[in-house]
Amino acid sequence: MKHSIKLEYYLAALIVITLLNTFLGEKFSSTTLVSILIAITVTYKGFVVIDHFMELKGANKNLRFLMRLYFVIFPSLIIVSAFY
Amino acid sequence: MKSQPINNSLGIFPKSWSEEHAGRIPGNIPIWVGILSELTEFGIFFAAYFIAKFYYPETFAQGPQSLHTSLGVTNTIVLLSSSYFMAKAMSFIRVNNKIKCERYLWLALSCGVLYLIIKTWEFHWNTLQGFSANTNEFFTVYYYMTFNHFIHVGWASCAILWVIFRLRRGAYSSAEHSGLEALAVYWHMIDLMWILIFPLLYVLR
Numbered sequence: 001m002k003h004s005i006k007l008e009y010y011l012a013a014l015i016v017i018t019l020l021n022t023f024l025g026e027k028f029s030s031t032t033l034v035s036i037l038i039a040i041t042v043t044y045k046g047f048v049v050i051d052h053f054m055e056l057k058g059a060n061k062n063l064r065f066l067m068r069l070y071f072v073i074f075p076s077l078i079i080v081s082a083f084y
Numbered sequence: 085m086k087s088q089p090i091n092n093s094l095g096i097f098p099k100s101w102s103e104e105h106a107g108r109i110p111g112n113i114p115i116w117v118g119i120l121s122e123l124t125e126f127g128i129f130f131a132a133y134f135i136a137k138f139y140y141p142e143t144f145a146q147g148p149q150s151l152h153t154s155l156g157v158t159n160t161i162v163l164l165s166s167s168y169f170m171a172k173a174m175s176f177i178r179v180n181n182k183i184k185c186e187r188y189l190w191l192a193l194s195c196g197v198l199y200l201i202i203k204t205w206e207f208h209w210n211t212l213q214g215f216s217a218n219t220n221e222f223f224t225v226y227y228y229m230t231f232n233h234f235i236h237v238g239w240a241s242c243a244i245l246w247v248i249f250r251l252r253r254g255a256y257s258s259a260e261h262s263g264l265e266a267l268a269v270y271w272h273m274i275d276l277m278w279i280l281i282f283p284l285l286y287v288l289r
Contacts, residue, residue: 007175011168018160018282022153025287038283045279053171054272060107063116067276070123074280077134078288084141 010052017041035082039075046071111266119273122236126277129229133284140221145289147222150215155206156286159199160278163237166195167275170268180258182251189248192271196241203234226285233281236274243267 021038028034047068051057056064103109109116137144173188210216210223217227247267250256256264 007168007171011164014164015161018157018164021283021287022157025148025283025289026153029289035288038287042279042283046276049167049272049276049279053167053275054269055110055171055174058107060103060109062101062106063109064107066120067123070127071276071280074127074130077130078283081134081137081288084138 007052010048014045014048017045032079032082036079039078042078043071043075046075111269112262115266115270119270122273122277125232126229126280129225129232130280130284133225133229136221136225143220143222147220147226148286148289150213150223151226151286152206152209153286155202155209156282159202159206160282162195162199162202163275163278166192166199167272169195170271174261174265174268177251177256177261177264178258182256185256185264186248186251189244189251193241193244193248196237196244199237200234200241203230203237207231229281229285233274233277236277240267240271240274243270 021041024034024037050064050067050071054067056067099105169188169192173185173192176182176185176188215223217224244267247256247264250263
């Protein structure tokens with residue numbers, strides 16, 4: 001059940017990242033660096049769900065590309081919005 | 085003029101988009117039409133958020149501080165767990181273990197219901213604090229986005245119930261489970277949208 005163990009590992013990573021993001025948002029005023037860190041982690045979380053939970057890794061490459069593109073565009077806007 | 089080769093399943097796509105060339109489509113094509121439509125809908129919400137934040141930076145900097153962050157974090161963990169349970173359900177139907185598959189579907193459904201309860205409590209808590217969709221631009225976007233997401237979790241939870249019913253009737257097996265897989269990818273899409281909504285509304289100042 002190697003695949004299952006991987007799923008548990010990814011779930012733990014996603015929860016830790018969520019808590020880390022919240023800590024960053026709560027403890028630090030929204031600096032550009034914090035926004036960039038949050039944007040990168042959002043992209044990572046999106047990629048994990050797309051590839052390992054949704055199982056698009058190794059499935060249709062066009063669908064995977066579209067889904068991953070979504071998680072590049074909107075986190076990029078988070079970074080852009082940090083410069084408002 | 086050289087004619088374009090077409091996809092066997094719908095006859096409207098180039099051959100390079102076919103499953104033989106691009107890879108297997110999880111679930112079925114109709115659910116992906118639905119998912120891509122939903123992504124467009126939420127994309128409009130996110131665009132509205134960034135435009136509003138550009139015009140009202142102060143309101144959007146203070147908005148997240150008015151929300152109950154713990155409830156937002158809890159709901160994020162609940163939805164991530166639900167996605168995990170859904171992925172486990174898929175792994176068990178592939179080995180024809182219907183009992184464990186059903187068990188994980190119930191766990192995913194429980195997470196969906198828990199999310200709905202927590203979100204309802206959060207809306208109630210906001211009302212007690214005097215916040216509504218008319219409070220300011222941040223709360224307009226907040227209700228616009230989260231209530232829409234709430235509805236999606238609601239009907240997808242009903243869909244899990246339907247899939248459990250079909251599983252019990254023997255509709256799914258290791259050989260044929262495209263309906264179950266279609267629900268699974270839709271559920272993950274809902275989780276993905278929350279992954280974006282959470283930092284925008286609760287974390288970024």
